[in-house]
Amino acid sequence: MKAGPQKDTLAAILAGERRALARAMSAVENETTAGKVLLHALQPHLGRARVIGITGPPGAGKSTLVNALIGAWLARGASVGVVAVDPSSPFSGGAILGDRIRMGEHQAHERVFIRSLASRGHGGGLSRTAARVVDLLDAAGYDQIMLETVGAGQSEVEVAEIADTRVVVCPPGLGDEVQALKAGILEIADILVVNKCDLPFAERTERELQAMLSLRHHELWTPQVVRTSATSGAGVPALADLIERHGAACASQRRSHGGRVRRLIAASAADWLKRRVETMAGAEIEQLCALVQSGELDYASADLRAIELALRPEYKT
């Protein structure tokens, strides 16, 4: 392997060549050496795109809303990248990647690139490499990048660190479930969308969300609630306007922001360490587990010991 990525590949990605970009995404998704080298070389070319996170519970209408937003961005002259994550089966590891079924209206458009990813056992609503696939779309020159999470519950908030603007989609009439969500993903929202607004209870859900927001303190931006019907397109231009307004208001808090970079490094370091401790072999780790089992060692001390073991060069994978 050469020290740098193939010059042609790099140039082709920067020129937005579709096939090269897609192949690079696979390399990154499969965490190959070539993928890592390529990401490193692309680092200076990042940060131009606007990244919009779309999250919410299963069936809220995230993919259909992404489809509607693709139309809105195209109408405004932008190019659009989409990264849509669907869950992998915990049993077989397989996945049905079906988000782009809902994005058929614009998927053939020249200025649209859609990529589906399976979560591959990663928690947090994304896949381990989703943020890096977003980087590739950024380097390839896509203006607006939408990152759609798996159907998310309370704690799938990883998208908050990766997206510039966080959109949480809520179906109307969740009632008590909305209450339950309050402490989770609703907190990360810059914009709350009550989708399927033609259904009963849409107004009530909107009122409840407004009431929740009124109790919180906000600085740069006060989260907004908007009602949409992704299938009819009602409210979608208003949502696109809000996303643009949020981007302008919070330009200093974008994903390149220092604090966020630190949290992302923390998350990926934790991920690395977890895999390392789970997969390392040897008498020492076995002994450590035995000591905890027999009660001779407490978990906090064992944690520190496991970190020391994980950092040893002989365990390099």
Added chain:
Amino acid sequence: MTTAPPKVLVTKIGLDGHDRGSRVVASYLRDAGMEVVYTPPWQDIAAVVKLATEEDVDVIGVSSLATDHLIVPKLMLALEAAGLKDIAVIVGGIVPDAGEALLLEAGVARVFHPGSALEEIAAEIVRLTGARRAANV
């Protein structure tokens, strides 16, 4: 790394809407540990080519129950024109003998007829994926 699961597109081109078979196959492949991009029927060829490009699938499975297999040669030409000759195409469903010869000549890797075992389809996809990845290293 060779541990990534096969990525397969299961689709239907043309005007036939009988999608039960493609759904059964897509579900089985998921249970066999594959990542399956599934589309509804009625896809046009240009859309399938763009989708296969963006998703970088290893194999495309086309389901055909009502003579849509006759436009698969056009799909093969379109894939070749897009530089996607490395993606293997398999066809499943109702394909008369004469049609099978036509498809194989057009570059289709394999045709699965009614009664084919799901395990056999999955095994063929694993084999084709391995061959593609070995060639693309």
